[in-house]
Amino acid sequence: MLTLEMIQDAQAALRGIARRTPLDPASKIADNLYIKAENLQLTGAFKIRGAYNKIRSLTPGEAAKGVIASSAGNHAQGIALSATKLGIKSIICMPAGAPISKVEATKKYGAEVVLVPGVFDDAAREAARLSAEHGYTFAHPFNDDYVMAGQGTIGLEILEQLPEVEQVVCPIGGGGLISGIAFAIKSLKPECKVIGVQAATVPSMYESRKNGHVTTVPDGDTLADGIHVLTPGDKTFEMCQKYVDEIVTVSEDEIAAAILALMEGQKTVAEGAGATTVAACMFGKVDISSKKTVCVVSGGNVDVTTLSRIITKGLTKSGRIAEISTKVVDKPGSLIQVLQVVSDCGANILSVNHEREDKDSDVGACIVSMVLETRNQEHVDQIKAAMASKGYSLLEK
Template sequence: MITLDDIILAREKMKGIVHTTPLDFSQTFSTISANNKVYLKLENLQKTGSFKVRGSYNKMISLTEAELQKGVVAASAGNHAQGVAYSSQMLGIPCTIVMPKGAPLSKVSATRQYGADVVLQGHTFDDALAYALELKDQMGATFVHAFDDDAVIAGQGTVGLEILEQLPDVEAIMVPVGGGGLIGGIALAIKEKNPHVRVYGVQAMACPSMKQSLVEHEPVSVASSPTMADGIAVKKPGLHNYDLVEKYVDDIICVDEMEIARTMLLLLERNKLLVEGSGAVSLASLLYQKVNFKEKNVVAVISGGNVDVNFISRIIERGMVESGRYANFSMIVKDKPGEMQRVLSSISELDANIQSVHLDHVGKDIYPGYAQIELALETKNQDHIEEIRRVLKNNGYVVRDSD
């Protein structure tokens, strides 16, 4: 098991290579989260867009000269790939990253721009991992694990040292958890320096592997559902990480997809921060009061911001739907002059912003003399949506949700 000295040494070796990321106080999020004083540790502003570069760089500088010359191999579909590629570029060593064939083109391109040789293999991460391990043996290269490695964990733990320097009176820290490298390093650094600080891990409810492992007292695999927090959707935590979490972490909590989506949208709107789902879970746990404390100095680690450009609009739309800011309605109306105007006037009087209107005269549910109106509305919240439904119903319309 690593020690605090390993993390302190990693910090010294990384100076000038990785950023000391900002710790930003948010009055808005403090008010929402039961008047805790909420600070955001912005690892989404780290080089390569996530904390991953800390661990990968520390792993590589721990290699011998002979090992460096043979290069490194890693498997990843996202942030770890870019962290390893960037670190390899800084050290001037060969780097091969195996990514699944379905990996986002933006992430493949970014990894190649850092100088890595990208190999697309298989359709899942497990396929890519198996092939990466084969390549490692063929090439005699060093495999850089995404989380289950002492040097990687020590590198991630430097985030904890920075938090203590930036906010000495911190009382609690919320950390995203996937394989456990980030929280393992942070928890060790924090607890060894100040055991009174609480450290909580946050997982997506769709893949609660670390939480279930703690219940069963050993690392276990769990079934995983699709999640916006794909960066932490690790079905089985690392053994090194599990031991650190069991020793140092106060609790693991979970957030659902609605909470993640709304938090991503809030970060974009209020703080102008583009944050990936896995990076938003820590703040979501505070905004939805998953922890039982108030008026504490709390840090939410925003672990990454690498969101695929094509996914941004869907994130915004999903977040708006989940928060009651966007709604789709359909209704059958009489096909007569003035009926459309009557519907639109009713909605406008309720201060809903009409985004689009579509009128059909033919369909399986549309009888002669009637038409179907489909509306996309920008609304204020769920109560506003219900008010619109109620007024339209009172005016004689049958309102249905549209897909």
């Protein structure tokens, strides 16, 4: 059973092992907003806190046999590094679709990696099987008191760094991070709200809370691979029921926009899971108008091969890139006229596609599709209005 003393003991044990990460204002993103930057933690995510605390609790006999875990990436790296520091063998079962960067990092920290077809839940089942077969100690990524205690040290740091905090927003996958943080916060400052955030495509804790029992949700695609968990833990579910005030969800476009905002406003890189908290605040899922709010940015292990696509999605969501299509008469000068309207509105034209043969075009007309660099959504609306005033009808893409 988790206690405040366990969290305080974990904090003492983690000195010199885990970093005390910064807590900085994020005024370029929103007023009253602060970032707890666990993306700057060792291994690039908060997971080393709970992982190290779990592994240090092993008996000599358990340590001799080794430890096994399942993870989409961040817990894997935390377990691998912690086990290596303590001289213990580690085996990590990872979903076959986990980002290559996280798989390779886990290997570099000293773990043996087993790739399992499917998602996190499939990797967890394989880890449980191997644990029973070989006698490894299974280090659960979230449904474990020692793991929750380690993650709870973030809550203690938040209260030390910003005693006047009124609201803490935290990502939820399986629930270990928010369980530890919420328990620590509510034990020491019960009036402070704790709000959880999930990806709308895999809202397992959100649905569990709504249904009043642990619920498995259908699989879905998400940028937030670090919280891609279909079934939350029974222990973490109980903790969320007791100590979490509210759970909200965010869309993929909102996550991408938050990643972009953190890069531009905070000069920091967040992975999808870490950016969910900022997304919730940016898009009105959490009211930060009157409360000093801390967003836990839980990790920064974003796959660089997908970062450009994420940035494009974020720019589109925030109205910084827009694609506009219209019909024009197929005669000399028509293209330059429509481009002039766009130019007069102050947009930068990134690309133009001029199609004569298109199933949507009339005889004597063609389709012009433009990708524009714009200031914001208001600017996009201004361009569309200007085009409409000149008689150009906009086409849905």
